[in-house]
Amino acid sequence: MEEWTAKLRSSVEACPLLGPPSISMLEVLVGYLGVVALLGVVLPGPSIAGAALEDKSRLTYKCNGLASLVVLIAGLGVGIRTGHILPTVVAENGGQLCSTTLAFCLVMSVFVYLKGYLSQSKTASLRSHVTGNILHDWWFGVQLNPDFLGLDLKFFWIRTGMLGWFLINLSVAAKQFQNQGSLSLSMALYQAFSAIYVLDYFWHEEAMTSTWDIIAEKFGFMLIFGDVVFIPFTFSIQGWWLLSHSVKISKIAAALNLCIFLFGFAIFRGANKQKHKFKQDSKVVIWGQTAKVIGGRLLASGYWGVARHCNYLGDILVAFSFSLPCGMSSPVPYFYPAYLFTLLIWRERRDEARCCEKYREVWQEYCKAVPWRIFPGIY
16 A cells, blocks of 8 residues: 555656646647637538427537547648647646646636626526525536537537547657657557547537536536546546556457457447437337337336446446556556546436436336346446
């Protein structure tokens, strides 16, 4: 334990994500946000109707995140080739960029709070939900779907965070390539797994429109910080760590790591895809049979017949697969999976309480049919 504590202390002291805000990084951040917003407006993409809100209205989301990613990467490639963009700029200024982004989020959260507080709208998306507790309202938000210059801030913000994670990883990979002349096997595994995850996210971006964050969470500092600080800067912590630590893993260990990733990813994507299709058509065929439905509303087939939150199991396995290439010499690379495990256990408990209240006896019937919460046979 003392050895791990010492390694944790030295890793934190050398953390590349610690540094003061800077004007240069603010320019990078604002420029990035502007480009992502512009691409979201001008690039083609399917318009997806969101879930029905409390007043029966539906927002429409333009799902062109994948096109935005492709154009963004192409543009960066041109900039790097012509010498206008340094590929390692983020890796070399991670601390300043992280703290600058945090400061920007603090300012934005106050702006969003005041905008919501002063809103006179009666629509479900823009109605003000002020409780009188300023800290609570600032943290959780007072509007469901605030907009700015016609831009849906919540949907734009999560897209910005996921794209940011991808770009940070590319810069970190470029920095290791610059230092070593190649990517280590550990770095290559982490980069490949996270890239697949991000690309899959944007390939299925329309499924995001029916998630809890989009349809139920109000937009306050919690989501503002979580989407563009926590996601890109802590989800990439394995890459940052591998920049300053040499880890050698065997081909067998790499193969096992790959199997864990593929197994977790299959569960994660399969479960979410089944739930999304079920929401579109309750008679959808899952694993060769018509979906089993309890109480006319709850899916109990496929992965959802194995555990009530089987998608969380897949997400946890994928998170651990991101960190396994870093070896076991330090707890730092395992911050993300440890955090996610804790978060999802807490969220599962919150979901259970909410569903029990919402569905009542139907939920009890569902729990009898599907007794396991996340880990079949264990929990």
